[in-house]
Amino acid sequence: MNTLKTSTTMATGSATPAAAPTGPAGEPLPRRSQISPIADAVAIMDQIPGGGLILTTVEAALNWGRASSIWPLTFGLACCAIEMMAAYASRFDLDRMGIIPRATPRQADLIIVAGRATIRIAPIVRRLWEQMPELRYVISMGSCATCGGPFYYDNYSILKGIDQVIPVDVYVPGCPPRPEALIEGILKLQEKIKREPILRQQAAAALRGA
Amino acid sequence: MALRTEELMLNMGPQHPSTHGVLRLVVTLDGENVMDVQPDIGYLHSSVEKMMEHRTYVQNVALVDRGMDYLIALNNEQAYCLAVEQLAGIVTPERARYIRVIFDELNRIASHLVWLGTWAIDLGATTVFLWCFREREMILDLFEKVTGGRLHHVYYRLGGVYADLPEGWVEECGAFLDYFLTRVDEYETLLTKNPIFLARTKGVGTISRADAIAMGASGPVARASGVAYDVRKAAPYEVYDRMEFNVPVLTDGDCYARYLVRLTEMRESVRILRQALLNLPGGEIRARVPMTMKAPRGEIYVHTESPRGDLGIYLVSDGGETPYRVKIRAPSFSNLYALTEMMKGWKIADVIAILGSIDIVLSDVDR
Ligand code: SF4
Numbered sequence: 001m002n003t004l005k006t007s008t009t010m011a012t013g014s015a016t017p018a019a020a021p022t023g024p025a026g027e028p029l030p031r032r033s034q035i036s037p038i039a040d041a042v043a044i045m046d047q048i049p050g051g052g053l054i055l056t057t058v059e060a061a062l063n064w065g066r067a068s069s070i071w072p073l074t075f076g077l078a079c080c081a082i083e084m085m086a087a088y089a090s091r092f093d094l095d096r097m098g099i100i101p102r103a104t105p106r107q108a109d110l111i112i113v114a115g116r117a118t119i120r121i122a123p124i125v126r127r128l129w130e131q132m133p134e135l136r137y138v139i140s141m142g143s144c145a146t147c148g149g150p151f152y153y154d155n156y157s158i159l160k161g162i163d164q165v166i167p168v169d170v171y172v173p174g175c176p177p178r179p180e181a182l183i184e185g186i187l188k189l190q191e192k193i194k195r196e197p198i199l200r201q202q203a204a205a206a207l208r209g210a
Numbered sequence: 211m212a213l214r215t216e217e218l219m220l221n222m223g224p225q226h227p228s229t230h231g232v233l234r235l236v237v238t239l240d241g242e243n244v245m246d247v248q249p250d251i252g253y254l255h256s257s258v259e260k261m262m263e264h265r266t267y268v269q270n271v272a273l274v275d276r277g278m279d280y281l282i283a284l285n286n287e288q289a290y291c292l293a294v295e296q297l298a299g300i301v302t303p304e305r306a307r308y309i310r311v312i313f314d315e316l317n318r319i320a321s322h323l324v325w326l327g328t329w330a331i332d333l334g335a336t337t338v339f340l341w342c343f344r345e346r347e348m349i350l351d352l353f354e355k356v357t358g359g360r361l362h363h364v365y366y367r368l369g370g371v372y373a374d375l376p377e378g379w380v381e382e383c384g385a386f387l388d389y390f391l392t393r394v395d396e397y398e399t400l401l402t403k404n405p406i407f408l409a410r411t412k413g414v415g416t417i418s419r420a421d422a423i424a425m426g427a428s429g430p431v432a433r434a435s436g437v438a439y440d441v442r443k444a445a446p447y448e449v450y451d452r453m454e455f456n457v458p459v460l461t462d463g464d465c466y467a468r469y470l471v472r473l474t475e476m477r478e479s480v481r482i483l484r485q486a487l488l489n490l491p492g493g494e495i496r497a498r499v500p501m502t503m504k505a506p507r508g509e510i511y512v513h514t515e516s517p518r519g520d521l522g523i524y525l526v527s528d529g530g531e532t533p534y535r536v537k538i539r540a541p542s543f544s545n546l547y548a549l550t551e552m553m554k555g556w557k558i559a560d561v562i563a564i565l566g567s568i569d570i571v572l573s574d575v576d577r
Contacts, residue, residue, distance in 0.1 A: 075225050077232060077254065078231075078254060078572075079280035079362065082324065083361060086343060086346075086360075089327075090341075091344070091347045105225075118252075118255055118256070120252060121232055151276060151277070152256060158256055175276070176360075176362065
């Protein structure tokens with residue numbers, strides 16, 4: 001309800017008062033928020049009885065798809081990246097979970113920050129993260145990416161935690177974390193993705209941005 | 211009218227799937243031809259040399275695992291422990307020295323397997339990657355049974371090793387070696403006579419013997435150019451002087467030669483391992499070294515043969531519990547010098563093949 005109200009007020013606020021949309025015969029067309037189809041759909045679903053249930057079901061289906069095909073960026077920084085490679089390779093085989101590494105951030109929705117990030121590489125990690133399309137996730141793999149590591153706490157060149165430059169969803173501890181630990185982290189991320197009210201979030205984001 | 215052309219500057223990295231870490235290459239291109247390549251390093255500088263000055267000699271064993279080349283943790287520990295032991299005059303028991311040779315060579319094989327797998331995937335041969343990592347996992351299992359770690363072990367101690375080999379490990383390792391030799395032949399069936407692989411590597415990225423020496427290249431890169439130098443032969447440490455093995459040397463100096471050298475090295479490592487397992491003596495595994503060990507005032511330079519080349523450690527002690535200064539001579543760093551010379555005049559697609567063939571690890575370059 002609330003969403004709908006906001007959207008209509010904002011739409012009327014921005015539209016020119018003179019030109020109300022009309023059909024071929026001059027009849028007035030049904031009003032639309034003109035902001036985003038998702039925002040409209042969510043608003044309509046919220047109005048009709050049982051719409052919330054349908055919305056949740058659609059969200060569950062979408063989230064199932066997203067969680068089962070997380071595409072991470074191939075980006076390794078240090079030692080932890082070797083364990084990440086081992087997780088992709090024969091024994092642990094992340095492919096069976098729908099995880100296929102992509103070489104460009106434009107196609108990736110997950111960045112696994114594997115290893116220690118120096119202060120010099122930090123802006124580049126940030127830029128890669130910014131290049132990824134929205135609904136992106138970050139796994140911080142290893143103690144170094146999480147907090148500067150078990151060894152690099154008193155050092156001048158290592159960033160004390162990648163969460164100083166990008167927001168992290170899942171922290172995987174270890175030095176290095178075993179591939180099993182990384183898989184556990186990815187399962188945690190899948191849980192998180194499956195819980196997200198993605199349509200409502202997107203509608204709210206669209207309204208915020210409008 | 212003449213067509214106006216100009217050179218193009220291309221940035222490769224730091225995020226690039228084939229730079230094996232965070233290397234940035236500034237490539238100057240004329241059409242497809244590489245005119246110049248300037249590596250830009252320092253994206254993984256973890257100031258390990260400085261940090262070692264603030265930790266005791268005993269603690270530093272854990273640091274060299276990670277701060278130096280992370281693929282060869284045990285070879286790093288070998289170089290570091292050897293330096294401190296020689297400086298402080300610690301005598302390692304016989305059994306520990308054999309165990310160290312065993313683990314050095316196993317780690318060499320594991321490192322070469324990572325190199326072969328990732329290089330092959332750069333050249334488009336995905337299967338090799340999966341096969342190499344299959345065998346590597348077996349080596350890591352062997353490591354894990356003894357050291358408890360897969361990648362970082364902290365297994366060597368000043369004056370020996372941390373734990374003895376568990377029961378049945380020697381037989382298991384022997385069985386793995388038999389199996390592994392058949393697998394190396396299998397890799398060869400995929401690559402050695404593969405026309406695509408040959409076209410991409412044979413004659414590509416050559417460096418002459420004189421250039422290799424002038425650039426300070428070492429290890430397989432130098433040996434593929436005809437430099438018959440291996441620290442294990444030239445200045446044997448631990449018990450390498452009792453082992454019988456050949457050092458593969460080729461004279462072509464191209465990517466293909468570097469590939470062949472490393473493949474042969476894996477086979478030679480198996481030979482060394484077999485001898486070490488067979489002659490493994492009993493007895494102590496560790497000399498008594500106090501936790502608060504102080505090295506006498508002085509300096510020392512020790513070098514060992516790491517999978518990437520000549521790995522040296524220069525250590526200065528002022529008589530305290532921590533080193534006064536540590537300098538690491540990293541083989542990847544020196545091999546990187548040769549890169550520009552290798553790449554000039556080749557096509558842009560060859561950049562990947564040549565870069566992969568020198569087996570670079572950025573943690574070793576930047577330290
Ligand atoms: S957490 Fe440990 S293994 Fe991972 S990058 Fe840091 S030092 Fe290396």
